[in-house]
Amino acid sequence: MLKNSKSVQVAERYFIAMxxxxxxxxxxxxxxxxxKAALELPRILSLIPDEKKRVIDGQIYDFAQAVVNxxxxxxxxxxxxxxxxxxxxxxxxxxxRKVEPALAAxxxxxxxxxxxxxxxxxxxxxxxxxxxxxxxxxxxxGHGGAIFGIKRRGR
Amino acid sequence: xxxxxxFLAIALVNVAGMAIGSFFGLSFRERLLFAWPIGAGVVSxxxxxxxxxxxxxxxxxxxxxxxxxxxxxxxxRIAAFxxxxxxxxxxxxxxSTRYAASRSVALSPLETALVLVIVFQVVFSLMNLVALxxxxxxxxxxxxxxxxxxxxxxxxxxxxxxxxxxSNANPGAYEYxxxxxxxxxxxxxxxxxxxxxxxxxxFWLYYLNLLGAFYYFVRPFSTRLVALILCAMxxxxxxxxxxxxxxxxxxxxxxxxxxxxxATGFGFRFFQEGKKNDFLLSALFLSIxxxxxxxxxxxxxxxxxxxxxxxxxxxxxEGIKIVIPAVVIAVLFVLPWRLYVHTLPKLSFTMVSELxxxxxxxxxxxxxxxxKVIVPKLFTANKYHITWxxxxxxxLWGFRSFTRREYAFLQAALWIQLxxxxxVYVITPFDLKPHIETSFDRLTIHLLPIAFLxxxxxxxxxxxxxxxxxxxxxxx
Numbered sequence: 001m002l003k004n005s006k007s008v009q010v011a012e013r014y015f016i017a018m019x020x021x022x023x024x025x026x027x028x029x030x031x032x033x034x035x036k037a038a039l040e041l042p043r044i045l046s047l048i049p050d051e052k053k054r055v056i057d058g059q060i061y062d063f064a065q066a067v068v069n070x071x072x073x074x075x076x077x078x079x080x081x082x083x084x085x086x087x088x089x090x091x092x093x094x095x096x097r098k099v100e101p102a103l104a105a106x107x108x109x110x111x112x113x114x115x116x117x118x119x120x121x122x123x124x125x126x127x128x129x130x131x132x133x134x135x136x137x138x139x140x141x142g143h144g145g146a147i148f149g150i151k152r153r154g155r
Numbered sequence: 156x157x158x159x160x161x162f163l164a165i166a167l168v169n170v171a172g173m174a175i176g177s178f179f180g181l182s183f184r185e186r187l188l189f190a191w192p193i194g195a196g197v198v199s200x201x202x203x204x205x206x207x208x209x210x211x212x213x214x215x216x217x218x219x220x221x222x223x224x225x226x227x228x229x230x231x232r233i234a235a236f237x238x239x240x241x242x243x244x245x246x247x248x249x250x251s252t253r254y255a256a257s258r259s260v261a262l263s264p265l266e267t268a269l270v271l272v273i274v275f276q277v278v279f280s281l282m283n284l285v286a287l288x289x290x291x292x293x294x295x296x297x298x299x300x301x302x303x304x305x306x307x308x309x310x311x312x313x314x315x316x317x318x319x320x321x322s323n324a325n326p327g328a329y330e331y332x333x334x335x336x337x338x339x340x341x342x343x344x345x346x347x348x349x350x351x352x353x354x355x356x357x358f359w360l361y362y363l364n365l366l367g368a369f370y371y372f373v374r375p376f377s378t379r380l381v382a383l384i385l386c387a388m389x390x391x392x393x394x395x396x397x398x399x400x401x402x403x404x405x406x407x408x409x410x411x412x413x414x415x416x417x418a419t420g421f422g423f424r425f426f427q428e429g430k431k432n433d434f435l436l437s438a439l440f441l442s443i444x445x446x447x448x449x450x451x452x453x454x455x456x457x458x459x460x461x462x463x464x465x466x467x468x469x470x471x472x473e474g475i476k477i478v479i480p481a482v483v484i485a486v487l488f489v490l491p492w493r494l495y496v497h498t499l500p501k502l503s504f505t506m507v508s509e510l511x512x513x514x515x516x517x518x519x520x521x522x523x524x525x526x527k528v529i530v531p532k533l534f535t536a537n538k539y540h541i542t543w544x545x546x547x548x549x550x551l552w553g554f555r556s557f558t559r560r561e562y563a564f565l566q567a568a569l570w571i572q573l574x575x576x577x578x579v580y581v582i583t584p585f586d587l588k589p590h591i592e593t594s595f596d597r598l599t600i601h602l603l604p605i606a607f608l609x610x611x612x613x614x615x616x617x618x619x620x621x622x623x624x625x626x627x628x629x630x631x
Contacts, residue, residue, distance in 0.1 A: 005619075012618040016384065019545060023388055026536035030393040034276075034400070037283055044286045052352065056290050085292075091321060092295040096307050099320055 060086045060119065062143035064093035067117050070139045070147050071097060078102050078109060080118035080126075090119060110135055110150045119145035160214065160345035161353055165360070168194035168341070171201075171221040174228055179439070180432035188367055191360045192413050196443030199337035200488060206311035207495070212344045213309075260379075269383040273366060276390040280362050280400040284355040294405030297328045299351050302339035306349060311337070316499055323502040326585075330496045334447040335407040351405075361410045362399040366390050368413065369604055372420035373611040381614055388545075389607050394538050394600050407448045408600040414444030415454060416604035419568050422462055423608065426561035429469075431477050434462060438481035442488035450601060453575045455485055458568050465560070518581045525580045528591050538596060539603075546606045553613030562612045569605045 024031075044052070053061045067090070071077060076098040081087040087101055102109070105116065116136060120126055127146035131138045136148035156163065169187075172194025176186035201220070202212060210216060262270065289299050301322075304315045311333065316322050322329040342354040369389055373382045389395070395412070397403040418440035425433040441458055444451030459481065466474035533543040556562045576598045583590050 008618055015618075016380070019384070019541070022541045022544075023391075026540035027391050027393075029537040030391060030396055030540070033393075034279055034396070037401070038279055041282055041286055045282075049352070052287050056288055088292070088296050092300050092303070095300065095304055095321060101320060 057089055059144045060089045061093070063117075063119055063145040064090045066140050066143055066145070067094060067097075067115075067147055071115050073097060075115055076100075076113045077115035077117055078105065078113050080105055080116065080120060082120050086119055090117075105130060107133075107135065111152070114150055115139075116148045116150055117145060118148075156214070156345060156347050158346070158353065160347060161342055161350075161356070163214070163218075164342050164345035165356070167218050167221055167345075168198050168338075170194070170225055171198050174221060174225045175439075177228060179436050180430075181436075185371075188364070188371060189417065191364050192410070192417060192443065193439065195338050195357075195410070196334060196414075196439075196446060196488070198341060199334045200446065200491075202305075202337045202341060203311060203333065203491065206305075207491070209310070211309035212306070212340065214345050217341060217344065263380070266380055266383055269380075269387045272387045273383070273390050276387075276396070276399075277363060277366070280396070281356070281359045283400040284359050284404050285353055288352045289355065289405045290402035291404070291406055293325070294351075297325060297331065298335050298405055298407060299339060301333060301336035302343065302354075303349050303351075305333075305336055305340040306343040311495075313499060317502070319502050329499065329502050331407075331449060332446050332451070332492055334443070335410060339405075355404050358399070358404050358409060361413050362395075365395075365409065365413050365416060365604060368416055368420065369607060372416070372423065372608060376615050377611050381611065385607050385611055385614075388540070388542065389604065392539055392542055392603055394596055395603060398597075398600060403597075406597065408597045411444055411448045411451055412601050412604055414440045414447060414451065415572075415601050416608070418444060418454070418458060419565055419605050419608060422458060422568070423561045423565055425462060426465065426564050434466060434477050435481055435484070437462060438484050442485045445485070446488045446492065450572070450576070450598065452489065454568070454572050454601075455489070457571045457575075459485060461564060461567060465564075514582050515578075521581050521587060522577075524587070525577055525591065528588065529577075529595055532595060533599070539599070542603060542606065546610055549610045549613040549617070553617045556613050556616045559612075559616075562609070562616075565605060565609050565612065569602055569609065573602060 044055070047055065050061075057064075067077070073096055077094075077100070079087060079090065079094075079099050079101050080103070081090075081101060082103065091099060098113075100109070100113065105118075110116070116130070118127060118130060123145065127138075127141055130136055130146065130148060131141075135151055137151055138146065139149050140147040169190040172190030172192070173186045175193050175197050176189055181189065198217065198221070202217060205212065205216065289295055301315075304321065305311055308315060316329050338357060339351075339354050342357060343349050346353070366386055366389065370382055370386045373385060377385075395409065398406050398409040418437045421433045421437040421440065424430065425437060438459060441451070441455040445455040463474075463478040463481070466477050468474070470477070532538060550566075557566070576595070580587065580591060
């Protein structure tokens with residue numbers, strides 16, 4: 001190994017000291033965040049899987065599971081939504097069901113699908129109105145949404 | 156098979172990676188170090204080929220070929236060993252290493268502290284990753300949704316990829332390369348069900364590999380203290396931790412960073428020592444990077460062109476003999492998926508849909524705005540701590556290092572790729588500021604390890620560390 005001059009060694013030591021101090025100061029935010037997350041870990045690890053999903057996804061997880069439990073995997077459904085992010089979350093759980101997202105329920109579309117799922121902010125009145133439609137049969141209401149079976153003509 | 160199946164999947168990917176690594180002159184320890192990223196690339200490619208041949212995924216179908224291949228490889232090596240021994244020749248079954256063994260020296264207090272920081276980061280990453288399911292938007296609309304679909308469909312199906320509702324949440328997402336979804340899908344196949352929490356351990360393995368590979372490349376020319384300082388800094392970059400431990404886990408950016416690091420690390424070696432295997436290893440990691448994310452394609456093109464031009468210019472015909480197998484590797488990883496995507500219906504425009512000379516010229520006025528937005532981000536402490544500031548200081552202070560071709564190669568690779576990212580912002584059809592805000596931080600993750608490599612070289616040149624002691628890289 002080539003021998004360094006003493007002044008270069010001293011300069012390097014100062015450089016290392018400054019770099020480390022700057023790194024610790026600038027990295028304070030991430031260190032703080034990690035310590036906070038580490039302290040939360042025992043509580044998080046003690047949750048059951050469904051509870052962990054609810055921590056991340058909120059109520060949409062429970063509604064998506066309700067759709068999964070009330071419809072077969074090869075079902076075709078209309079998904080009424082007013083929040084695109086919640087739609088995307090629901091879709092993650094609904095595959096492989098064929099889903100047609102919709103902002104409004106159109107009766108002429110009912111014949112193409114087996115079910116109608118609705119997840120709307122303050123949707124209670126909307127769900128009641130849908131339930132009054134004789135083409136729809138309420139299967140589940142709860143977790144912020146409602147699921148209807150679509151009655152086919154002649155059934 | 157549950158959790159046991161998950162560990163079986165991890166073991167299989169590593170076995171596949173070690174088997175492929177043996178063709179590139181890597182020592183046993185080197186093969187172990189790079190087993191995960193190589194194995195992820197080849198196993199996911201294998202699964203894609205199975206899909207093309209309509210072979211449904213199953214643990215046996217994925218695993219047995221690699222087990223058989225490894226057994227055959229071992230048998231061949233043992234036969235070669237005994238054949239050489241009976242002929243009275245020298246042992247050919249040597250574990251070559253780049254490093255001569257040396258007496259190990261105890262860690263200083265500062266080195267011990269740095270090792271503890273790295274260990275804490277690694278342990279914290281593992282615990283936090285598997286504590287909760289996936290959280291990031293792109294994970295549940297792109298990467299993990301595709302993984303789930305591939306698992307349920309038991310293959311990559313055109314029906315899913317052509318579905319505009321599921322497959323194209325972000326415009327152009329259906330065209331993204333699929334290493335990460337197939338790798339995650341392999342985890343589900345071996346487990347027997349979808350568990351998007353436990354499978355995140357795959358991303359922890361990438362994080363582990365990022366740090367291990369970085370130390371491996373830097374240690375030969377740096378003192379142990381400097382290598383540990385830079386490794387600890389890399390381990391704590393907030394943008395990296397976002398994907399290594401927090402809500403960004405599951406994105407493909409950190410895996411891509413590993414491939415970029417390995418590609419430039421071996422490319423650096425090639426420029427230094429001129430060994431064919433380093434060129435081919437660089438090409439392998441470039442190719443797997445292109446199979447991981449679309450950004451890998453531009454990196455593959457630019458870095459392979461630079462390395463090939465150097466090889467041919469300095470070695471003429473011998474250089475061409477090195478370049479040809481590298482191009483074959485690249486074609487193997489890139490072409491099948493690009494051809495497959497070409498057969499799918501166009502679902503949406505993409506970030507480069509409006510690429511044309513007139514668009515480029517008319518949009519150049521965006522450049523000052525783009526730079527005004529991205530430069531302050533690079534010096535934001537809660538995104539990058541002191542990374543880019545330190546990079547700027549060392550690059551300017553160590554400007555003489557540019558006379559070294561291996562260092563110039565690293566900087567060229569970094570800046571050409573950054574230029575591509577800025578170019579996409581110039582031509583993007585999307586709203587510019589939101590596009591930058593939602594993507595730039597992730598794109599820089601790919602470049603961070605290369606920036607740290609550059610810093611290591613400059614540091615060494617500035618403080619005249621000379622030829623560092625060559626010690627076993629995995630011992631203190």
